Amino acid sequence: MFANSVSYKFSQRFRVPAKQAYKWCTNYQPTDLSLMNEEGQRKIRRVTEDTVILTETLDQNGKRIRKIKLVKLNPVNMSWYNIQILGPNKNSAFIYQIVPEGKTCSKLTYTGFLVVYSKVGFTPKRIKQIANHEKRVDANAWKLLARAMEKDIN
Numbered sequence: 001m002f003a004n005s006v007s008y009k010f011s012q013r014f015r016v017p018a019k020q021a022y023k024w025c026t027n028y029q030p031t032d033l034s035l036m037n038e039e040g041q042r043k044i045r046r047v048t049e050d051t052v053i054l055t056e057t058l059d060q061n062g063k064r065i066r067k068i069k070l071v072k073l074n075p076v077n078m079s080w081y082n083i084q085i086l087g088p089n090k091n092s093a094f095i096y097q098i099v100p101e102g103k104t105c106s107k108l109t110y111t112g113f114l115v116v117y118s119k120v121g122f123t124p125k126r127i128k129q130i131a132n133h134e135k136r137v138d139a140n141a142w143k144l145l146a147r148a149m150e151k152d153i154n
Contacts, residue, residue, distance in 0.1 A: 003091075004122045006114040008135040011107050012142040014098075016153045018106035022078040022098040024149045025108070028052060028071075035148045036141040050074070054082070091115045108142060 014021045028044045033056065040058035047053060052071040057064060067087035073080045079097035084090055093113040098106050114134055116122070122130070 002118050002121045004116045004118060004127060004130075006116055006127050006130045006134065007112065008114070008131040008138075009109070009111045010135050010139045010142075011109050012139065012146055013101070014106045014108065014146050015104070015150050016106060017104055018078055018098050018100035020153050021106045021108070021149065022075065024153060025096070025098065025145075026071075026073055026075075026080055028054060033058070036144050038141075088117070089115055090117075110138065110142065112138060 016024070028042070030042050030044065033040050033042050038058055040056055043055040045053040045055070050073040052073070054067075054069040054071060056067045056069070058067070059065075065088060067089075068085050069082045069087075070085050071080060071082045077097065078099075079095070081093060081095045084092045092115045095111040095113075097109045099109060101107050112134060114130070116130060
């Protein structure tokens with residue numbers, strides 16, 4: 001089994017002040033998956049004030065997929081990361097940071113370090129295709145989350 005590394009980045013603007021955006025993004029709820037048009041269940045376990053375990057069971061293309069994510073929060077920098085410790089992309093890491101844009105807006109910067117397991121190593125072209133696909137899927141999810149956040153806060 002080969003492990004292939006795939007990296008990608010994007011940003012998402014919010015019409016919400018940075019501190020409020022950070023608080024909203026890191027206030028995990030069982031219903032969060034539905035905000036991203038995902039079907040499944042999410043369980044949240046707060047280990048410490050800055051450590052959360054998310055256990056997600058998703059229905060994707062007729063299959064049930066289970067993911068466990070370790071989330072570490074850094075409120076001072078308005079950033080957090082999650083490491084997938086169980087699931088199809090085990091050992092993948094995702095880094096998030098909220099950046100102020102004036103007093104009333106902010107921006108999420110997102111970096112994904114995806115690990116994709118396969119029977120063969122991927123070519124650079126295939127890695128780029130996967131990166132573009134993952135970027136599109138995750139960016140679309142964050143557009144939906146931005147809408148929900150702006151509705152909740154404004």
